[in-house]
Amino acid sequence: METARVAWAAFPNATFCMRVRDVLGPLFTDEAFAGLFSGRGRPAESPGMLAIVSVLQFVEGLTDAQAADAVRGRTDWKYLLGLELTDQGFDSSVLSEFRGRLVESGCTEALLSDSVLDRLKTAELLTPGGRARTDSTHVLGAVRSLERLELVGETLRAALEAIAATAVARQNLSHRL
Template identity: 35%
Template sequence: MLDSSSSSPRQGSFYDPEFICEQLIPEDSFYRQFKEKVGRLITDRMFESMYCTDNGRPPISPALLAKATVLRFHRNLSDREMERACAYDIEINFALGLLLDARPFDHSSLGDFRKRLLEHAQEKAVFDKLLSKLVKVGLIGRN
């Protein structure tokens, strides 16, 4: 499983949102703030107990799916709409750290991820931590 918190440098590309979006996404943008203040809090290690590490091919990064789930709710998108946003929305790509030509997952992966969270009783712990941080850094308000 690839860890989204990896500190190993990756080679730049013209499809890299870091290269293209640095001037396009304003400093005060929700998506920039999400990436810088919240995105790094969610790592694949948080979900290790939910996946078998020695059987089958590696899953889609659960950290990516968790971040996509939060952005999906923020935008009030369906799973299919979120899949499309990951393919064509530059702000979503930037917030998730995706290459602009990436197609990171099928919409059904989001539902499968939520189901896995429920099966392992992890849904509340993970998202409570994340929502708490979102409120703390001022990206969302308390209801």
């Protein structure tokens, strides 16, 4: 796969994402989240992939838009997710929808089950002990907070643009009078 060749050329010492894939293989399977998606209609993004992206998003403190950009643009993320270099990723709203489905279905424990955490600890990719919370509810809550912060920023930007447009329109009107 071209993605693996490019990832190893760019990161000969491997990144966290590359080590996770090489040591553990797939962390999540689509079957673990099968109940969240309908068998009919437009094909959904891989729920196993969305689960991995959600965890990486939490680990790196990214908003939905930043995480979707990382899927599109970061070679090490594409390597972990098993994507081709040319994969265009998905819209950031997909992450919010995925988290909503997880919460509604009560399947949040599938995101960071003890078996996943144990596999990460055994492979020395997650340090044991420490005070960081790793339960899935905390992960989902932290990512949701980042998403809300991003929405507030976008709302503020849109409001400022509207104010600026109104000011220009008033200025043009006063020049005509």
